Amino acid sequence: MARSRILLCIAAGIVYFGSAAAAPDELPAADAPPPELGVWAEQTYSFVHLGFTATYSCDGLADKLTVLLRAAGARADVQARALGCAGGVGWPNKFARVDLRFYTLQPPASGQPREAAAAPVPGVWRTVSFAPRSPRELDHGDCELVEEFRNVLLPKFATRAVADGLRCVPNSISPGDLRFAFEAFTALPAPAPAAPAAGR
8 A cells, every 4th residue: 555655656746747847848938029020121232341361362252241141131142243353263352342232131110211012021139149150151360351341231230239349450360359249130040841741
């Protein structure tokens, strides 16, 4: 009899603690804000970079800018076209120039121009951080490039809560110089495709 009671208590404890452990997964995240509707706004800019610490080829600059734009929340179809590059592909160029065309998601209250036929897109505010290896293509020598991105391209995004830790010194690379974070209004990620049903 005593043994049966002990076994019953153990079973009840397993059921109780098992259900308590599973409960958080079943509850919705109460602190997650609901998505807001925004629209894609077209942006264009002719980017000419004259840095002192790092020198880029035109195609290398185009690749870096594409990485920064995508990380900040630009739509996937970023167009970065290198122009007027002396020395050919891959050749370092002090006056590298890239013509950019990209789309940023703008919330309804941003005051940005709207296309009449633009379809609304669900978006959320997301934290973006630029640092060495974040994104992984960035390095310490890219501090001046991130600084220029902050000055001329970031205003084309809907952002808030900027934490500016950039301390770029020309012709110098120091740990901690490249630290920049902000919140950007970005599109919700596309849902993962459903797994195919297993055959019987």
